[in-house]
Amino acid sequence: MDLRIDMPLVLLLLLPLLIYFGWTYWRERQRLKKSHAIVLIIRMIAVGCLVFALAGPYLLLPIKEEQIVYLVDRSASMNGTEDEMVRFIQESLQSKKDEQLAGLYSFSSTLQTEAIMTKTLKEVPKFTEIKATDQTNIEQSLQLATGIIDPKKATRFVLLTDGNETKGNALDFAMKFKGSNISVDVVPFSQPVVNDVSLKSFVSPQVAYVGEQQQLVTEVHATSAGQGELLLYENDELIHREAVELAEGTNMFTYKHAATGEGLVKYEAVVQVGQDAIFENNKLTSVTMVQSEPHLLIVNGYETASPIAAALGQQSIAYDVKSPESLPNELSSYLQYNAIIFDNVPGHLVGEAKMSVIEQAVKNFGVGFTMVGGENSFGLGGYFKTPIETLLPVEMEIKGKEQLPSLGLVIVLDRSGSMSGSKLELAKEAAARSVEMLRDEDTLGFIAFDDRPWEIIETGPLNNKEEAVDTILSVTPGGGTEIYGSLAKAYENLADIKLQRKHIILLTDGQSQPGNYEDLIEQGKDNGITLSTVAIGQDADANLLEALSEMGSGRFYNVIDEQTIPSILSRETAMISRTYIEDNPFYPILYNAGGWNTLFANGVPQMNAYIGTTAKQGATVVAESEKEDPVLAQWQYGLGKTFAFTSDSTGKWAGDWARWQNWGTFWQTLISQMLPSYNDVAYDVRVESDGSFMITDPTNEAAFLDIVAVNEAGEELDTQLETISASQVRAVVQAEPGLIFFRIADEKETIYQAGLSVPYSAEYELLPANDKLIEELTEQTGGAVLKEPQEVFRDFTKRGADRQNIATWLLLAGMLLFFIDITIRRFGWNFLTKPKKKEQLVENPPVQAEDTNVAQLLKGMKKRQ
Known part of the structure; x- marks a missing residue:
């Protein structure tokens, strides 16, 4: 048990207090009784208790239980080591003591639980599937594991990893363990030696002109000598194919190519070999701005x-x-x-x-x-x-809606199980857009069907668009597919309503039982109802749906790309609701x-x-x-x-x-x-070693540049800009491997375009274990680099302890002593030290009247009379 104080400097307050009490004793020492000295001592102790309470004292009570947390690196760079790691953990568990808790967690870009912290862990469970293996984030795994453990107990994190972190900074986070009861051990692993060929770099000129001969330089690394094939693409079209001899180590290849594309031209290099351990490192891209006529x-x-x-x-x-x-x-x-x-x-x-x-x-x-x-x-x-x-x-939208024909629209949507996911969501979004195109006085109906029709919105005037949209978007998937009954319900709902235009849109991705569609649609045409159909996916009965649309004097759409569904319904609604x-x-x-x-x-x-x-x-x-x-x-x-x-x-x-x-x-x-106004300034955009991008402005006006980064899918990326100097800006972009495009605009909104390649993750490089990081991590936290499984449960050098605050008890003691002090000063020392005597009743003789002064005066008055 240890006594600790949070704020020891507060104890300096005792010095002036001791001087004061010492001076008081010295001044009163001649006439100071024993009881007074005792009161002075009580007062000094009470004040001392208050000062100690202010200093934040606490006791550390030892905890015998200890925690061992296995953190298993399962990123791509650890492929082929899982069995070996499991054996190591299993052997080490044989040395676990009864009072020790153990838990097992795996990580790559984030942490996931394999076995919770318990005293009964004896066997390594089967690892769960880990989805993202393209990053190693040791820092985050330590951070999340810290939130799992009991911070009062002595803890040992056992990292099974190669130490090649690709995200985060484990050493920076481990600084927080200094002075704590947490240590980090590391069991180093590395990938077994395999045959692998990888592209280390692929470089094309940043700027070129149409017809200019440019050099495409490729660096290929091979773990062993052999033969391979190098392919080069320009905007996804093959421009060069060559059989190459690969020596062990680095191989450089240069290909001259006259620029034929224009604008931002994408070049891609691919290396292929017969036996290759890692396919993800076989492709790299580069971008060249080829200047030409518009x-x-x-x-x-x-x-x-x-x-x-x-x-x-x-x-x-x-x-x-x-x-x-x-x-x-x-x-x-x-x-x-x-x-x-x-x-x-x-x-x-x-x-x-x-x-x-x-x-x-x-x-x-x-x-x-x-x-x-x-x-x-x-x-x-x-x-x-x-x-x-x-x-x-x-x-x-067009003006003059009051002149538009009256309209009734019923949307019949397949909500069967096969429509679940993006198909149903896009179909609902499409139906919602159609509603927004209608007027308040138009008539709307919405029927969702599976094995029977469900009238989600009863056919009638569209009084509340927002409510109708919310109702449509709330539809969930159901069971089978039955088209005829749902279509018959739609025709029935529109039949007797007097409108200038009445139209049904049917969307489905499946087959249905046969029905008397011809009579149904002919009767509907007699009532002025038209029908368009949308077949979603390859499982839909396209022949039936096309025939239905022809009979219904409408249009048929065969949808392969689900993203086109909203445009189809918008088009249909526009064609029947407007005279465009x-x-x-x-x-x-x-x-x-x-x-x-x-x-x-x-x-x-x-x-x-x-x-x-x-x-x-x-x-x-x-x-x-x-x-x-x-x-x-x-x-x-x-x-x-x-x-x-x-x-x-x-x-x-x-x-x-x-x-x-x-x-x-x-x-x-x-x-x-x-045509845009392009900037003639040759901004230089390069990838730094830490993955950030450095933009250099030769005009020294980098602080005024507007910079946007976009990926191949057209998604604008989160970009953090840092002005380094008058000519340089650093851009930190959260981007996945592949192409990234920078748009750089100055104050006049003239544009400069640049494209760069974000290479594949370092996870797909064959690297040895990062011994430097492993050694620094263990030294910094008081851990060790382990070689034998039995070392995992060796004696702890750090001990866990439960902190018990004693400031409250000191305050109570001080208050009690002050009450004693007040009692002594009010009632005297005898009040505490001597027992109280019983009072004896003494009968005084009655007072005689003549003994009083009044009686003597009365006696004198009688004599004068």
Whole structure:
């Protein structure tokens, strides 16, 4: 048992108190009685108790129980060592004493429990599956394990690891164990020797020009000599394939390639061998900014050749034409282009995931964007509440809702078990968007079905949109699939309601029992009801659903990509709820807008038709119709310039514009206005050894740069910026291995693009055990590097103790002594030391009257009489 004090400096208060009491004794020593001396001593002890209580005294009572916590590293770098670690733990448990507790936990990027802390642990349990093995975070494992143990007991953490941490800093955290009853032992392990070939580095120039010969340098490391194959890709297309001889150790390969891509070009190196232990370290990417003339991407929604490409003719603009279905998913594929045009592209052929990537390209990298009208564009294309609508200068909603036809819409949604997960969630989101497109006076019904129909929203006026949306989003998956009864219920609900347009949308991913669909739909057509169907996935009965839509005079959609479901329902709702196409010939009204006036100096040609939209607040309307609907509008979205041309490119709607001599110049002008302003400053962006990125600004204005990092999926990454000097900024980005793109903009919003590769995790490198970290960790915490299993349960050098605060008892003692002091001073020492005598009653003789002065006076008065 030890006595400890938290604030020993408080005891210095005893010095002036001792001086005071000593001086008091000296002054009164001549007349000081024994009882007074005792009172003085009591008072001194009481004051001493109070001062000691203020100092925070406590007792440490020893605890015999001890805790041993196994922390097993199961990251990728420890592959092949699990059996050996289990044997080590099992043998060590044979030495465990009865009063010792043991627990088993495993970790990679985080900690998970294998066996809780107990005195009865004798066998190593089967390890649970660990999902993420691409990081080793020893710091976090120690931190979480510290929260599991009883801090009063002596604790020994036993780390079974190679010490190659890829995240966190174990030594910094272990500093907290200094002076505690926690120590860290380490049992070092390392991967067994295997045959492995890995790419150590792959370098391409940061900047190049079209046609310039550039060197692609690859460093390959092999654990043994052998043969392999090196493959190089440019924007996912194979450009070089070579059989290579690999010597043991480092191998360097250089390939010269004339840059043919434009913009941010992705290069990828892949090495392949027959026997390879780790596949994750066989691929690396690099990015080069290839400068050239502007490059345009035309997404053509027509089955025929692109009308815009034909209109451009021999204009000096390089362009690629793609179909909506062939659009890529990666951000790098869009950063090759300076501008993108969607020409009559239906949204359901694009999908919201690709739309989100395009939005990032426009917003953060300045890629221009234009949407051109047609029967599959704008509202009719299903772009309501999509990322594309967000970036455009117009909204899909149109004015004049009071003139729209009365509408009844019933959505019939499959909620069977096979729809669970993202399919059902996207379908519910799509239905909610459709509700938001309706007016309050429109009629809505919502039926969800499994093996029977469930009328979630009864068919009737849409009085409360928010409530309807919340109800739809609350639907959960159920059992089987029975289409006919649900469809019959929808037709029944709409049959007797008097509306100008009545429509049913059926969404399902499965098969159903046969039914008399033909009679049902024919009867519905007699009541003015139309039907569109959506087949979700390959298990849906596409033939039946297509036949139903043909009989119901609607449209059929065969969905492979679930992300397109919201666009499909938005398109369907738009087509039956609005009259979007304005097809009365007119002369557009032109407003004074920079760059366009000279083009129309000789007048504005007549136009036949356009799609109705509404200009957003802040957008610039260059040309509008007689109904004040925008025909050509533009605005700035982030760093990108976007346009909406609501007529078409074929001439069917554009009318005389397509026969106009300046038709090609019109598209040339539109494209030139879309192009971003790129920065000529050569910012240098490099990866540091700690994984951060260093951006160097040769103009010494680094503090004023706006820096955004985005990954290949178009997701903006959390970025922490630190200004190092006038010319340097450090960016710490939370990014997974792969490509990362930086957009750097100055105060004038001129743009610089850079792409870098985040290499594979160090987990996939063949590294020996980190002996330096292991030794420092054990020395710092008073632990040891273990070689034998029996050493785990050796005697502890640190002891656990239970802290008992005695300040309260000292305060009570001081108060009691003060009461004794007061009692003695009030009643005297005899009150405490001598017993109290009984009082004896003494009878005094009666007082005689004559003995009193009054009696004598009376006697004198009688004599004078």
